[in-house]
Amino acid sequence: EAGVAQSPRYKIIEKRQSVAFWCNPISGHATLYWYQQILGQGPKLLIQFQNNGVVDDSQLPKDRFSAERLKGVDSTLKIQPAKLEDSAVYLCASSAFGTGEKLFFGSGTQLSVL
Amino acid sequence: GENVEQHPSTLSVQEGDSAVIKCTYSDSASNYFPWYKQELGKRPQLIIDIRSNVGEKKDQRIAVTLNKTAKHFSLHITETQPEDSAVYFCALAGAGSYQLTFGKGTKLSVIP
Numbered sequence: 001e002a003g004v005a006q007s008p009r010y011k012i013i014e015k016r017q018s019v020a021f022w023c024n025p026i027s028g029h030a031t032l033y034w035y036q037q038i039l040g041q042g043p044k045l046l047i048q049f050q051n052n053g054v055v056d057d058s059q060l061p062k063d064r065f066s067a068e069r070l071k072g073v074d075s076t077l078k079i080q081p082a083k084l085e086d087s088a089v090y091l092c093a094s095s096a097f098g099t100g101e102k103l104f105f106g107s108g109t110q111l112s113v114l
Numbered sequence: 115g116e117n118v119e120q121h122p123s124t125l126s127v128q129e130g131d132s133a134v135i136k137c138t139y140s141d142s143a144s145n146y147f148p149w150y151k152q153e154l155g156k157r158p159q160l161i162i163d164i165r166s167n168v169g170e171k172k173d174q175r176i177a178v179t180l181n182k183t184a185k186h187f188s189l190h191i192t193e194t195q196p197e198d199s200a201v202y203f204c205a206l207a208g209a210g211s212y213q214l215t216f217g218k219g220t221k222l223s224v225i226p
Binding site: 033040041042043044045048055056091098099100101102103104105106107108 | 120146148156157158159160163203205207212213214215216217218219
């Protein structure tokens with residue numbers, strides 16, 4: 001079974017620039033999550049999709065972050081403009097359940113904002 | 115989201131000893147409690163989980179216990195091995211929200 005795919009693996013940008021991350025979940029998983037993991041901390045949920053609809057985006061800084069999941073499969077997360085404090089690993093996860101159970105994580109994108 | 119406190123933040127044990135990590139929460143509606151292991155530079159991986167209608171669950175050398183009254187749950191690793199060295203995260207989800215909230219993590223070091 002193929003896992004959750006993410007790209008790019010690393011990204012370095014300057015503040016105020018834009019960046020986009022891509023995620024391809026495990027086939028058949030209806031629920032997709034984007035998490036932000038700052039060094040030394042636990043993952044923090046940014047947004048949760050069920051198929052192509054948003055279930056929870058209460059912790060997404062909507063003035064600069066946006067995410068979409070067209071066709072209910074792949075997803076992209078965008079930051080525009082980036083700030084220094086956005087430096088983190090952005091993890092995508094998927095699940096066959098919509099209840100927070102059995103999440104499979106991708107390898108993440110490590111973002112450094114200079 | 116729900117708050118979850120995790121302790122200790124770091125833990126060192128001798129190989130073969132047991133390790134225990136504890137998490138406390140405040141929302142009694144929380145009903146799902148997983149534990150994730152994250153090795154350095156790698157993705158978090160689910161190692162064990164428990165639902166609120168169960169008090170304990172075991173899988174070989176790892177076990178999770180849940181005390182709903184006291185609102186805490188713990189990860190127990192017996193006969194620790196060097197490959198158990200990693201950061202362990204507790205998490206929880208509530209009946210009213212499907213958001214999975216993570217603790218801050220415990221860095222476990224198993225000394226050979």
